[in-house]
Amino acid sequence: MGTFAFLEKALAKITTNTLNFSCASCSGAELPYNLLLLLMRTTLHRVGIAKTHHELVSSPLPRWFEVLLTEKFFNACIIHEEEKKNEKNIFCLDCCTSICPHCLSLHNSHRLLQIRRYVYHDVIRLDDAAKLVDCDYVQPYITNSAKVVFINQRPQTRLRSSGNICNTCDRALQDSYLFCSLSCKINYLLSIQGGFSKFFFECKYLPLPESGI
Numbered sequence: 001m002g003t004f005a006f007l008e009k010a011l012a013k014i015t016t017n018t019l020n021f022s023c024a025s026c027s028g029a030e031l032p033y034n035l036l037l038l039l040m041r042t043t044l045h046r047v048g049i050a051k052t053h054h055e056l057v058s059s060p061l062p063r064w065f066e067v068l069l070t071e072k073f074f075n076a077c078i079i080h081e082e083e084k085k086n087e088k089n090i091f092c093l094d095c096c097t098s099i100c101p102h103c104l105s106l107h108n109s110h111r112l113l114q115i116r117r118y119v120y121h122d123v124i125r126l127d128d129a130a131k132l133v134d135c136d137y138v139q140p141y142i143t144n145s146a147k148v149v150f151i152n153q154r155p156q157t158r159l160r161s162s163g164n165i166c167n168t169c170d171r172a173l174q175d176s177y178l179f180c181s182l183s184c185k186i187n188y189l190l191s192i193q194g195g196f197s198k199f200f201f202e203c204k205y206l207p208l209p210e211s212g213i
């Protein structure tokens with residue numbers, strides 16, 4: 001497959017599956033930062049310029065966070081295809097990958113993040129998120145009596161709300177919040193010089209909750 005065919009295929013996939021975003025000033029299609037970076041890396045690797053995805057383009061973000069933003073959760077685990085409850089609903093920060101509950105024994109001492117679904121999108125508990133990143137001004141939602149935050153922004157209709165909206169994606173928010181999701185906050189911080197330097201916290205220990213897998 002030629003370089004451009006690959007790029008076109010990847011772009012088509014991204015555009016149809018996940019992206020409904022558009023540039024605020026020109027209404028042209030816009031890729032979120034993390035997906036674009038991923039695409040660049042993969043392409044450089046594909047065409048042989050870089051030996052690995054990471055060789056040429058280095059991101060200012062920790063790898064685990066980049067992967068968290070782009071990872072697909074709730075697919076069946078390939079290793080545990082035959083098992084029941086094999087949805088990949090856990091993110092291992094140390095391995096930077098999504099895993100299913102049957103995979104847990106291999107990640108015993110690793111930092112693990114429970115991923116949940118809320119209105120068909122991936123969320124994490126605010127308590128967990130707040131150990132890893134600065135969640136200030138990210139609007140939490142309540143599901144199953146737990147406060148959660150969205151990992152990524154959600155596609156939406158074009159109608160602009162007249163009230164308080166997300167600084168990055170224009171989604172309507174309650175008054176005291178600036179961002180609808182962690183990705184909208186980091187995208188905003190990346191646009192300000194040095195903006196994200198205080199976003200990430202050092203977290204050495206992150207266990208799953210006792211119940212609720």
Ligand SMILES: [Zn+2]
Nearest residue numbers: 077080100103
């Ligand atoms: Zn598994």
Ligand SMILES: [Zn+2]
Nearest residue numbers: 092095107110
């Ligand atoms: Zn692991």
Ligand SMILES: [Zn+2]
Nearest residue numbers: 166169180184
């Ligand atoms: Zn947003």
